[in-house]
Amino acid sequence: xxxxxxxxxxxxxxxxxxxxxxxxxxxxxxxxxxxxxxxxxxxxxxxxxxxxxxxxxxxxxxxxxxxxxxxxxxxxxxxxxxxxxxxxxxxxxxxxxxxxxxxxxxxxxxxxxxxxxxxxxxxxxxxxxxxxxxxxxxxxxxxxxxxxxxxxxxxxxxxxxxxxxxxxxxxxxxxxxxxxxxxxxxxxxxxxxxxxxxxxxxxxxxxxxxxxxxxxxxxxxxxxxxxxxxxxxxxxxxxxxxxxxxxxxxxxxxxxxxxxxxxxxxxxxxxxxxxxxxxxxxxxxxxxxxxxxxxxxxxxxxxxxxxxxxxxxxxxxxxxxxxxxxxxxxxxxxxxxxxxxxxxxxxxxxxxxxxxxxxxxxxxxxxxxxxxxxxxxxxxxxxxxxxxxxxxxxxxxxxxxxxxxxxxxxxxxxxxxxxxxxxxxxxxxxxxxxxxxxxxxxxxxxxxxxxxxxxxxxxxxxxxxxxxxxxxxxxxxxxxxxxxxxxxxxxxxxxxxxxxxxxxxxxxxxxxxxxxxxxxxxxxxxxxxxxxxxxxxxxxxxxxxxxxxxxxxxxxxxxxxxxxxxxxxxxxxxxxxxxxxxxxxxxxxxxxxxxxxxxxxxxxxxxxxxxxxxxx
Numbered sequence: 001x002x003x004x005x006x007x008x009x010x011x012x013x014x015x016x017x018x019x020x021x022x023x024x025x026x027x028x029x030x031x032x033x034x035x036x037x038x039x040x041x042x043x044x045x046x047x048x049x050x051x052x053x054x055x056x057x058x059x060x061x062x063x064x065x066x067x068x069x070x071x072x073x074x075x076x077x078x079x080x081x082x083x084x085x086x087x088x089x090x091x092x093x094x095x096x097x098x099x100x101x102x103x104x105x106x107x108x109x110x111x112x113x114x115x116x117x118x119x120x121x122x123x124x125x126x127x128x129x130x131x132x133x134x135x136x137x138x139x140x141x142x143x144x145x146x147x148x149x150x151x152x153x154x155x156x157x158x159x160x161x162x163x164x165x166x167x168x169x170x171x172x173x174x175x176x177x178x179x180x181x182x183x184x185x186x187x188x189x190x191x192x193x194x195x196x197x198x199x200x201x202x203x204x205x206x207x208x209x210x211x212x213x214x215x216x217x218x219x220x221x222x223x224x225x226x227x228x229x230x231x232x233x234x235x236x237x238x239x240x241x242x243x244x245x246x247x248x249x250x251x252x253x254x255x256x257x258x259x260x261x262x263x264x265x266x267x268x269x270x271x272x273x274x275x276x277x278x279x280x281x282x283x284x285x286x287x288x289x290x291x292x293x294x295x296x297x298x299x300x301x302x303x304x305x306x307x308x309x310x311x312x313x314x315x316x317x318x319x320x321x322x323x324x325x326x327x328x329x330x331x332x333x334x335x336x337x338x339x340x341x342x343x344x345x346x347x348x349x350x351x352x353x354x355x356x357x358x359x360x361x362x363x364x365x366x367x368x369x370x371x372x373x374x375x376x377x378x379x380x381x382x383x384x385x386x387x388x389x390x391x392x393x394x395x396x397x398x399x400x401x402x403x404x405x406x407x408x409x410x411x412x413x414x415x416x417x418x419x420x421x422x423x424x425x426x427x428x429x430x431x432x433x434x435x436x437x438x439x440x441x442x443x444x445x446x447x448x449x450x451x452x453x454x455x456x457x458x459x460x461x462x463x464x465x466x467x468x469x470x471x472x473x474x475x476x477x478x479x480x481x482x483x484x485x486x487x488x489x490x491x492x493x494x495x496x497x498x499x500x501x502x503x504x505x506x507x508x509x510x511x512x513x514x515x516x517x518x519x520x521x522x523x524x525x526x527x528x529x530x531x532x533x534x535x536x537x538x539x540x541x542x543x544x545x546x547x548x549x550x551x552x553x554x555x556x557x558x559x560x561x562x563x564x565x566x567x568x569x570x571x572x573x574x575x576x577x578x579x580x581x582x583x584x585x586x587x588x589x590x591x592x593x594x595x596x597x598x599x600x601x602x603x604x605x606x607x608x609x610x611x612x613x614x615x616x
Contacts, residue, residue, distance in 0.1 A: 018101075019099055019100055019101065020100075020101050020102065021097045021098060021099060022097075023101060023102040024097075024098035024099055024100040024101055024102060024105035024106075024107070025094060025097050025098040025105075025107070026102065027098070027101075027102040027103070027105050027124060027127060028094060028098045028105050028107040028109075028122065028124065029094060031050065031122075031124060031127070031128075031129070032092045032093070032094070032109070034046065034050055035047075035050055035092065035129075036089075036090070036092050038050065039080070039084065039089055040090075042080075042081075042084060044077050044080075044081075047073070047076070047077060047080070048073050048077070049128075050128060050129055051073045051076065051128055051129045052125055052126070052128040052129060052130045053072075053073075054072070054130070055071075055072060055073060055076065055128070055129055055130055055131070055132075056069060056070070056071055056130070056131045056132070056420040056422065056423065057069070057070040057075075057076050057079075057129075057131075057132045057133075057134070058070075058131070058132070058133045058134075058417065058418070058420050059079075059133075059134045059135075060133070060134070060135040060136065060417070060590045061135065061136040061590045061593055061594060062087070062089075062111075062113055062115075062118045062120075062134045062135055062136040063079065063080075063083050063087050063089070063113075063134055063607070064079065064083060064606070064607035064608070065568075065594065065597075065604040065605060065606045065607065066567050066568060066606050066607050066608065066609070066610075067561050067562075067565075067566060067567040067587075067590065068560075068561060068607060068608060069420050069421065069422070069560040069561055071420070071422060071560065079607055079608075082605075082607055083605065083607055086114065086603055086605055087113050087114060087115075088113060088114040089111055089112070089113050089118075090111070090112050090113075091110070091111055091112040092109060092110075092111045093109065093110050093111070094107055094108070094109060094110075095107075095108040095109055095110045095119070096108055100124075102127075103124075103125075103126055103127055104123075104124060104125055104126070105122075105123075105124040106121075106122070106123050106124075107121070107122045107124075108120070108121060108122075108411075108414075109121070109122055111134070112140075113136070115136065115139055115140065115597065115602065116136055116137070116138045116139040116140045116142075116593075117136075117137050117138040117140070118134055118135060118136055118137060119135050119137045119414070120132065120133060120134045120135065121133040121414050121415065121418045123418070131418060131419070131420065131423070133414065133417055133418040135414070135417075135590070136590065136593055137589075138593075139203075139593060139596060139597060139600070139602075142203065142204070142596060142600065144202040144203060145202070145204075146202070153165070169268065172270070173270065176206060176208060176270050177208055177270075177272075177300060177302055178300075180206065181206075181288075181302065181303045181304065182206045182207050182208040182270070182302065182304050183205050183206045183207065183304060183305050183306060183595075183599050184200055184205055184206070184207040184208075184304055184305070184306045184307075184308060184595055185207070185208055185210065185289070185291055185302055185304035185306070185307055185308070186207060186208070186209045186210070186308045186310050186577070187210055187277050187280075187291075187307070187308065187309050187310065187311065187532070188209075188210075188211065188309065188310035188311040188312065189209045189210065189211025189213070189216055189264075189271055189272075189273065189310075190211075190219040190220075190260075190310070190311075190312060191238065191260060191581055191584055192310040192312070192577050192578050192579065192584040192588070193209050193211070193308075193310035193577070194209065194216065194238070194260055194263060194264060194267075194269065194271075195238050195239045195584050195585055195588045196308065196310060196577050196584075196588040196591060196592060197209045197267075197269045197270075197271070198238070198239050198240060198263070198267040198269060199239055199588050199589060199591075199592035200592050200595060200596070201267060201268065201269060202240070203592055203593075203596045204596075205592070205595060205596055205599055206270075207269075207270060208270045208271075208272060208302065208304075209269060209270065209271045209272065210272045210275040210276075210277060210293055210295075211271065211272065211273050211274075211275060212274070212275065212276045212277075213273060213274070214273055214274045215257075215261055215273055216257075216260050216261040216263075216264045216271060216273060217256065217257030217258060217259070217260035217261040218257065219257075219312075220253040220254070220256045220257035220260065221253060221254055221257040222339065223253055223336075223339065224335075224338050224339055224340040224361060224362055224365050225339065225340035225365060226340065226361060226364060226365045226368070227252070227253040227361060228250045228251065228252050228253065228477070229250050229251050229256065229581075230250070230357065230386065230475040230477060231394075231475075231580065231581065231582070232249050232250065232390050232394060232398060232399070233247050233248065233249050233250070233251060234394075234398035234399055234400075234402070234403070234409070234412075235394060235398040235581070235582050236580075236581035236582060236585075237409055237581075237585060238259075238260075238263055238581070238585060239585050239588060239589070240267070241263060241266065241267070242409065243259070249390075250386075250477070272293070272295055274295065274296040275293050275294065275295040275296070276293065276294045277291065277292075277293050277532055278292040278293060278294055278299070279291070279292050279532055279533070280292075280307060280532055280533050281533070281534075282533075282571075282573070282574075283303075286303070287305065287573075288303045288304060288305050289302075289303065289304050289305070289306075289307045289573070290302075290303060291303075291304065291307065305573060305598075305599075306573050306574075306575065306595055306598065306599075307573060307574050307575070308574075308575045308576075308577050308591075308595075309525065309528055309529065309532075309574070309575070309576050309577070310576075310577040310578060311525065311528050311578065312522075312525070312578055313470060313522075313525075313545075313578050313579055313580065314470055314521070314522030314523065314524070314525060314545070314578075315522055315523035315524050315525045315526070315527035315528055315544075315616075316522065316523050316527050316528070317334040317335075317336045317337075317518075317520075317521075317522055317523075318334075318518075318520045318521045318522055318523055319334045319518050319520065320353075320495075320518065320520055322495055322496075322497055322498045322503075323496070323497040323498065324497045324498040324499050324500075325498040327498075327499070327500050328498050328499075328500060328513075328516060329500045329501065330513060330514040330515050330516060331514075331515050331516070332498075332515075332516040332517075332518070333516075333517065333518065334517075334518045334519075334520070335352075335354070335358040335359070335362055335517055335518065335519040335520075336522075338362055338517050340362075340365045340366075340369065343369075344369070344370065345366060345369040345370050345371040345515070346369075346370035346371075347370065347371075347372065348370075348371045348372065348514045348515055349371070349372050349374075349502075349512050349513055349514045349515070350363075350366045350371040350372065350373045350374070350513070350514065350515040350516075350517070351373075351374045351375075351376060351502075351503055351511055351513045351515070351516050351517070352366070352373065352374070352375050352376070352517045352519050353376045353378070353495060353503075353516070353517065353518050353519060353520060354375075354376070354377075354378070354518070354519030354520050354521070355375060355376075355377040355378070355379075355381045355451075355474070355519075356381060356471055356472060356473060356474055356519065356521070357473065357474050357475065358519045359375060359474075359517075359519035360375075360474045360476075360479035360480070361477075361479065362517055362519060363375050363479060363482070363488050364478060364479040364482060364488070366515070366517075367482055367487055367488055371515070372489075373487075373488045373489065374488070374489040374490070374491055374511055374513075375483070375488055375489070375490055375491070376491045376492075376493070376495060376503070376505065376511070377451065377452060377490060377491070377492045378492075378493070378494055378495075379452070379472075380452040380453060380454040380472075381451070381452065381453065381454065381472060381473060381474060382453070382454050382455055382456060382461060382462055382465055382472060382473040382474070383443075383446065383451075383453060383473070383474045383475075383476050383480060384432075384435060384461065384462050384473070384474075384475055384476065385435075385439055385442060385475075385476045385480075386475050386476055386477050388435050388438055388439055389435075389462065389475060392431050392434055392435055392438070393428075393431050393435075393461075393462070393463070397412035397415055397416060398412055398582075409585075413582070413585070413586040416582075416586075417586065420560070421467070421547050421549075421560055421561070422560065424460070424463075424464060424467075425456075425458050425459075425460035425464055428460040428461050428463060428464060429458070429459045429460050429461075431461060432455050432456075432459060432460065432461035432462075433459070435461070436455065442480070445484045446480060446483065446484055448484075449483050449484050449486070449490060450490050450492060451480075451483055451490060452492060454472075456551075457551050457552065458551075462475070464549075466580075467546070467547065467562065468546055468547070468549050468551050468552075468553070468554035469545075469546060469551070469552060469553035469554050470521075470522075470545055470546075471521050471553070472552070491505055491509070491511060493505040493506040493509070494506055498516070501513070503516065523616065524543045524544050524545065524616055525544035525545065525564075525576055525578060526538045526539075526541045526542060526543060526544050526564070526576070526615075526616055527616050529541060529574075530616065533574075537571055537574070538615070538616060539612070539615040539616065540570050540571050540612060541564055541569045541570055541571050541574065541576070541612065542563065542564065542569075542570065542611075542612030542613065542614055542615060543563055543564075543612075543613075543614035543615065543616065544562075544563055544564045544565060544576050544578075545562055545563060545564075545565065546562065546563055547559050547560060547561055547562055547563065548560070548563075548613075555613075555614060557613060559610065559613075561610075563610065563614075564576045564610065565577070565578065565579065565587070566587040566588075566590055566591045567590075567591075567594070567610070568594070568606050568609055568610075569610070570609065570610070570611070570612050575591060575595075577591055
């Protein structure tokens with residue numbers, strides 16, 4: 001959740017100089033010419049003159065066959081020395097006129113490599129590169145069959161036995177997984193798995209998605225009744241098929257579920273619903289995986305070459321085991337199990353342990369259904385009001401105004417990614433300072449109600465908390481007012497035990513309870529691997545998510561990219577895909593290209609494969 005910044009609004013700079021696109025474009029073209037010469041000559045001294053002292057190069061696949069951020073010219077030079085012989089970057093060009101001035105310019109770039117077509121974003125400060133984002137967009141000779149390359153769909157020659165589209169698809173459905181093995185198997189058919197499968201299908205990679213639910217979209221339908229998207233619709237498009245422009249800003253869970261089900265059909269995905277993965281093992285002899293699945297009661301053995309786990313943004317539910325919980329007289333369960341149901345909760349005493357997104361949503365649902373609700377806050381929480389988040393943090397990139405300004409979804413995703421994680425806090429802090437000022441009365445009312453607030457350990461707000469730990473925040477869509485008004489009661493402290501009639505906080509405060517919800521989050525995604533592959537494989541992959549910020553739940557060392565997400569892991573031919581709708585959409589492109597390149601047998605030398613520092 002970033003906004004675009006000129007260097008003037010970034011750390012340590014201020015300028016009142018107006019934009020001069022012609023001068024900015026000339027400066028970028030001169031820089032590109034010098035950059036190209038230095039790359040061709042492998043001239044490290046010339047390269048050092050082109051980069052600022054505090055420079056950053058973030059690469060998605062184009063140079064590193066990895067998702068990698070290089071910090072400082074020494075790291076950049078080392079990467080280029082290792083990768084240039086196989087990458088062969090060339091044809092650097094402005095994709096459109098630059099913005100800014102001759103000294104401080106910002107530009108979109110096109111370039112080519114030995115593998116394919118690239119797209120880049122560049123920021124020059126005082127004529128030298130401050131940030132560079134390079135991405136691989138297509139593989140030469142294996143571009144998606146779209147636009148002028150689209151297929152006819154019918155052979156204009158009348159022959160006996162011609163097959164219709166429906167007949168051909170039925171044959172493919174019957175063959176793939178039995179007579180023909182998929183190259184990629186995706187375990188998990190939520191939005192992440194579906195979006196990745198759509199990209200792989202467009203690249204011609206045989207792919208099967210297995211999903212334990214009976215219908216695509218059930219991972220949304222089966223959640224609590226009041227669930228809606230908390231992020232605005234512009235931020236959440238699926239690949240290739242944006243939501244209609246009359247959709248609500250915050251679609252409901254059932255609307256999302258239906259959209260995903262239709263998406264599977266429209267994109268012609270090989271999607272096995274009602275299918276549960278029983279276990280997976282890598283066969284060193286064949287170089288493939290052996291994966292057992294239960295497909296609606298029939299055990300099927302698949303042999304994909306690449307195995308992708310797309311099981312959401314986190315691992316198993318974290319359900320604390322409090323003393324006495326087994327003797328609790330009422331209903332208790334994790335927030336992932338709570339649906340809200342249709343039962344009458346009038347007058348029932350409900351406690352929600354936790355104070356993040358799900359906790360607020362579920363507490364509000366319980367209150368709507370007539371329950372007497374208490375939220376137990378165990379640690380401080382960041383809250384952003386939905387309107388403020390949309391306008392201050394997302395509006396420049398994901399909104400109708402952004403589209404009118406020429407910021408397409410693709411450009412927004414690139415701008416979002418153009419900020420290295422090292423710089424992102426400084427870019428975000430002003431956003432949340434503005435939010436704190438704008439919503440001062442709201443925050444004052446919440447703290448007066450006893451709610452413990454924070455804006456992140458460094459004041460960088462919601463999105464950094466999301467990247468670092470995947471928790472610790474709530475996007476307010478109304479529940480905060482229920483707390484302010486006292487309609488949802490608030491208790492702060494630690495649950496020390498559960499008794500038949502309630503919960504005990506800090507050893508001495510009893511809160512009577514009939515219904516107990518644990519909104520206590522989830523573990524790391526690699527926990528799935530321990531059960532489905534082996535504990536050894538899970539620990540070899542290591543912790544997923546976080547980037548080594550050395551903040552709460554994101555221990556160091558510094559890694560600079562999210563651990564194990566969308567890139568090669570320490571276990572060959574095993575990949576992790578997930579994140580929110582925005583991340584699943586954007587990063588599925590790079591994961592799909594990595595998988596396609598391997599299917600083709602291309603040379604894909606991975607630069608600095610991430611080490612595993614933390615297990616489950």
